[in-house]
Amino acid sequence: MTGNGRRRPLSTFSLLRATAVFGSACLLAGCGVLPGATGGSGEPLTVMTWAPDSTRATNMPGMPAMGQAYARWINARGGINGRELRVLTCNEGNEPMAAAACARRAVQEGAVAVVGSYSQNSRAFMPPLEAAGIPYIGGYGLTDDEFKSPVSYPVNGGQAALLAGNGIQLADACDRVSLVRPDTLTGADLPQIINTGLAQANHRTAVDIPAADDAGEYTEEARLARARAGEKGGCVTAALGEYTANFFDSFRRLPSDGRDVKVSSVLGSVDQPLIDRTGGVNGPFEGAYLTGWYPDAGDPRWEPMKQVLREHAFADNRIDPADTGVQTTWIAYTVLTAAVESLGDEEVTPGLIGRALDRGVQVDTGGLTPPLRWRYEDMLGTPSAPRSVNHDVTFQVVRKGRLVAQKEGFVDVGPTLRKAAAH
Incomplete structure (x- = not known):
């Protein structure tokens, strides 16, 4: 309980650990919220995950698919602070124009963040996000802009x-x-x-x-x-x-x-x-x-992610839990959840998510990375990557x-x- 008598929300990994032990039995017994229910009266949280798909170059279909699986899992347990998580996906196409179109769609559809995405075209997609103040959480780490833009919150060291x-x-x-x-x-x-x-x-x-x-x-x-x-x-x-x-x-x-x-x-x-x-x-x-960037795919610290995939994406062959893009997306959604949880009953906006991260929300990723935090004093501060906060390999x-x-x-x-x- 907090000092004002309200129950503090469980952290993502506390919830995952409980799910790992009791999840299957609880679902069979019918306890908890039915899959797809929002579990609260708050407005849905809209986010976007983009990546190239069906192109001649790099394709990362597992990243948007991981975002959708995460949403099914978290929504089956009441959403984030009682709010349903709505994940939009976009084919970035490995093209600057397509990447910019994805960013403009995120703005138009009221996304509060872009989460766990892959693109080499940061010069095309970052300006629309910056203009709207939409956080870019856990991009793949391909471009310099991901480690320089004030709206970017990288989860690895690139x-x-x-x-x-x-x-x-x-x-x-x-x-x-x-x-x-x-x-x-x-x-x-x-x-x-x-x-x-x-x-x-x-x-x-x-x-x-x-x-x-x-x-x-x-x-x-x-x-x-x-x-x-x-x-x-x-x-x-x-x-x-x-x-x-x-x-x-x-x-x-x-x-x-x-x-x-x-x-x-x-x-x-x-x-x-x-x-x-x-x-x-x-x-x-x-x-x-x-x-x-992360532990090898056989490390037991990936088990919570794998359990979510078994429960909510067992037939989705786009998602390989050993894929670095899928792993990055999992960590990025963990960051999103921690930031939203920290806002309590406040209305969730892009600006408030960014402010929560800037002011020092610390994210426990279950040992997949060091604890993540984006205060000024947590950043590497080199000219090429001033916003890097995780330089472990x-x-x-x-x-x-x-x-x-x-x-x-x-x-x-x-x-x-x-x-x-x-x-």
Whole structure:
């Protein structure tokens, strides 16, 4: 009970833990609110989740589907503070115009937040959100704007955190490192970041190999990366986004030259679904070192999410609980719920959600991230990512076709990112 006699709402993860133990029995017994009921007299909360679908490039249909599954779960338990959660979805299409149209639709339909979404087109979608003051909670972490915009609340450290962590991870595993990265302005920053991570163990700098960020094959880059990694004990790491699979396919097809070279990448460029699609234990990623934002998919801390999917999305093959986008969306909706719960009986508006987060609502994600909070003093404050609040990463490795933890716990790469920014 609070001091004014009102019952304090359960946090999301308190509710999840209770559900994990008693959920099935309670549903069979008919206790609680029927699925689909709002459980209160408040107006529905409208949010949007967007991602590209059915395009020639990256597709992330699991992210909007995860948002819808979360809504079914939370609404079956009375909604958020008695308010039904209404999730709009939008196909961002990997196109700036489509991304901007999704943002304008969110404004027109009265969305109080955009949650757990994927887009490379922040310059198109962010201005409409900023003009309307709509929070962008838990974007995938693809663009600089997600770590700079005053309406953005990132839940991971983006690619910079992954590259810094990848340098630390490979420093102890490789004698030499070849980095294959996009030949773009953004890609030009990556060697400095990974080298700062490598320097933590007084490691030599990585060999920088720029490559097209949209090629169908990378035979020449693969040959050069392998040669520059040395005769033995070297590593080749690639961060080409969706085209990383094309690079490692070219790498695998190189004629054998007797070199013992390990491969590496970062989550977001490689994940469990890609490992599965490319042959699993017999594919190019067996034995690969990967740096991720979150614990590996087999970690028990993902069980609450998996239970929600079993109950409310068991037949939805768009949702893979091992997909980083699905995981990010789950965490983003956890943040949304905590922010709305903190408002109590107040009317929920975009401005009040943003204010609650700015003033220090602390979000417990059940150990999937450190506690998240977006006060000024919680932010990393580097020029490229001033709003980053989670700079922890995990070290993983592919064993028997599955991503598993190489090292227990999180590694804080915040100091590494600050050093990289200073150079």
